[in-house]
Amino acid sequence: MIADVIGARSSAVDVRTVVRRDGILRERVDRVCVEEPLEIRLCARGETRRVAVTMRTPGADLELAAGFVLGEAIVPNRAAIRAIRHCDDRDLSPDERGNVVTVDVRARIEASALLERHFTISSACGVCGTAGIELLRARGLRAIESDARIDGALLAQLPERMRVRQNVFDATGGLHAAALFDLDGEVLAVREDVGRHNAVDKIAGFIALRGIDSSHTALVVSGRCGYEIAQKAIAARIPIVASVSAPSSLAVELANEFGLTLAAFVRTDRWNVYSGLHRIAG
Numbered sequence: 569m570i571a572d573v574i575g576a577r578s579s580a581v582d583v584r585t586v587v588r589r590d591g592i593l594r595e596r597v598d599r600v601c602v603e604e605p606l607e608i609r610l611c612a613r614g615e616t617r618r619v620a621v622t623m624r625t626p627g628a629d630l631e632l633a634a635g636f637v638l639g640e641a642i643v644p645n646r647a648a649i650r651a652i653r654h655c656d657d658r659d660l661s662p663d664e665r666g667n668v669v670t671v672d673v674r675a676r677i678e679a680s681a682l683l684e685r686h687f688t689i690s691s692a693c694g695v696c697g698t699a700g701i702e703l704l705r706a707r708g709l710r711a712i713e714s715d716a717r718i719d720g721a722l723l724a725q726l727p728e729r730m731r732v733r734q735n736v737f738d739a740t741g742g743l744h745a746a747a748l749f750d751l752d753g754e755v756l757a758v759r760e761d762v763g764r765h766n767a768v769d770k771i772a773g774f775i776a777l778r779g780i781d782s783s784h785t786a787l788v789v790s791g792r793c794g795y796e797i798a799q800k801a802i803a804a805r806i807p808i809v810a811s812v813s814a815p816s817s818l819a820v821e822l823a824n825e826f827g828l829t830l831a832a833f834v835r836t837d838r839w840n841v842y843s844g845l846h847r848i849a850g
Contacts, residue, residue: 579626580736580760601625601742603762608633609655609670610642616670624766625736625743626666628759629654631773632766633669639772639803641707643673646776650674700818701825704799711827714783714807720839720850722753726788727812727834733758734790745790746771748782748806756785764791765800772804782806793832798822808847810834815842 579602586598606629608619619642624632630652637643655668730747737743737760746767748756759770768789775782786808787801793811798819801809808829815823815832820842823830829844841848 581739599739601736601740601762604667606632607655607668608636609668610637610673611670612673619671622766623763625760625762627761628770628773629666629669631759631770631777632761633671633773634776635769635772635774635800635804637671638776639769639800641709641803643671644708646779648673649776652777700795701822704802704822704826709799709802709826711825712783712802712805712807713827714805714847716751716784716786716807716829717847717849718751718786718808720848721837723786723808723810723831723848724834724837724839726753726786726810727790728836729753729755730758730788730790734760736760743767747788748774749786749788751784751786756780764789765796768797768800772800775804775806786810788812788834792816793819793830795819795822798826798828798830802826802828808844810839 581599582602583597584600586596587593588596602625603623604626605621606624607621609616610619619637633652634649638646643649649671651672653670655665655670657665726749730745733755734745737745743760743762744764744767745758745760747758748771750756757771757774759767759774761767761770771787782805785806787806788810789797790812792813793809793815795816795818798809799822810831812834813832815830820830823843827844829847830842831839832842833840
């Protein structure tokens with residue numbers, strides 16, 4: 569929970585003195601969301617290498633790391649992950665160690681081979697239309713085959729069910745959110761982050777680390793749905809994605825190619841479906 573005492577700092581919320589103009593100028597204390605770097609490392613056969621550095625809001629860091637390495641195909645599957653841990657490098661301060669996560673992969677996996685494959689794909693000609701889809705196929709992504717169905721009226725309610733659980737947003741007004749629901753509309757997890765992609769990675773990591781069968785779930789995101797969010801949902805094998813705002817053209821193309829149900833502009837009593845209408849009842 570966010571601290572109620574002004575001046576207190578949580579891992580996700582900090583406080584700052586600001587000058588506010590609302591008829592008169594006056595000084596006040598305001599809450600802001602924390603943004604700090606997270607370094608993700610991969611360790612195999614005693615070799616440790618940096619995979620990425622992302623700016624994120626602290627919280628669910630292990631889930632974020634797991635979701636990232638799986639979603640980006642740096643690690644082929646959950647079974648390849650032996651452990652995920654915050655850094656124990658004594659040369660770093662406690663705060664610095666809190667901003668580094670190491671993913672230990674099983675001995676049979678070569679870190680250098682994984683990273684070579686990842687960066688060869690990532691540094692290709694760019695992600696654009698058919699070329700981007702073919703790159704995903706080369707990474708091993710396949711179409712989602714799920715008989716999941718959700719009631720259309722229930723689908724429209726999911727963003728608000730997510731919204732009431734966005735505690736850090738309530739405190740700061742400054743975070744994106746992603747939520748995982750079952751098909752009866754029960755929330756399984758809500759994750760917040762300054763980066764919308766990080767929030768989705770946290771959900772993907774939640775699925776992977778807890779061994780959840782995601783074939784009958786729906787992902788809700790607080791903003792727009794672009795290519796990367798659609799890609800992450802497909803990698804996590806989530807059949808239904810609902811976004812509060814608009815989709816991008818490439819997200820729609822990706823959804824159609826990989827059997828993803830994509831709904832956007834999902835609000836209280838309405839939605840647009842761009843792909844996979846067969847999974848929405850009514």
